[in-house]
Amino acid sequence: DGGITQSPKYLFRKEGQNVTLSCEQNLNHDAMYWYRQDPGQGLRLIYYSQIVNDFQKGDIAEGYSVSREKKESFPLTVTSAQKNPTAFYLCASSIGKTQYFGPGTRLLVL
Amino acid sequence: GENVEQHPSTLSVQEGDSAVIKCTYSDSASNYFPWYKQELGKGPQLIIDIRSNVGEKKDQRIAVTLNKTAKHFSLHITETQPEDSAVYFCAASKNPNYGGSQGNLIFGKGTKLSVKP
Numbered sequence: 001d002g003g004i005t006q007s008p009k010y011l012f013r014k015e016g017q018n019v020t021l022s023c024e025q026n027l028n029h030d031a032m033y034w035y036r037q038d039p040g041q042g043l044r045l046i047y048y049s050q051i052v053n054d055f056q057k058g059d060i061a062e063g064y065s066v067s068r069e070k071k072e073s074f075p076l077t078v079t080s081a082q083k084n085p086t087a088f089y090l091c092a093s094s095i096g097k098t099q100y101f102g103p104g105t106r107l108l109v110l
Numbered sequence: 111g112e113n114v115e116q117h118p119s120t121l122s123v124q125e126g127d128s129a130v131i132k133c134t135y136s137d138s139a140s141n142y143f144p145w146y147k148q149e150l151g152k153g154p155q156l157i158i159d160i161r162s163n164v165g166e167k168k169d170q171r172i173a174v175t176l177n178k179t180a181k182h183f184s185l186h187i188t189e190t191q192p193e194d195s196a197v198y199f200c201a202a203s204k205n206p207n208y209g210g211s212q213g214n215l216i217f218g219k220g221t222k223l224s225v226k227p
Binding site (some may be wrong): 092099100 | 116119142144146151152153154155156159199203214215217218219220
């Protein structure tokens, strides 16, 4: 079954804690993306990676970090520096122009 | 940079009626315009896309039109059904061969479509 998987579906963060969201794809796509979705805000780009071992900041990268050590994986870490992390996080991958999204992770703050 | 405006933010129609969602973009160099459907608690799913070398594309009950001169594109859903109820997003991007972030998708803020039985 091919596609993009994200885990966990729900994640709870305590004050001052770093948390990591997983994104895996078996579509053999070179490019991968992380978006944040807030109510009424649409999708905002956090980070993107066009190739393994390379990634670029998006529009709202502050308080987040990523790595791209393998083509299939693009984990996102929400650091303690991100003061308003509660949101729905979406991972996507693309071949050419078309982006395909995972099911999302909802991050909540305790 | 590119800016995408989407209207309306909410749309309610009766089952069987048509629904139209409109988006405008600011960068005349944009050449790819996808539409995504997002159901509650799920990731967006691509439903149709159009490239700047065509003016209209149709897939069963869904169609997209593009007016490059006016820099706007629209999603048309005919014979709406309750399962069409979802949030719809438009997006725009330039040719990714430009490199850097210029090929990234810029999204509208979404339209919540409700289809009443």
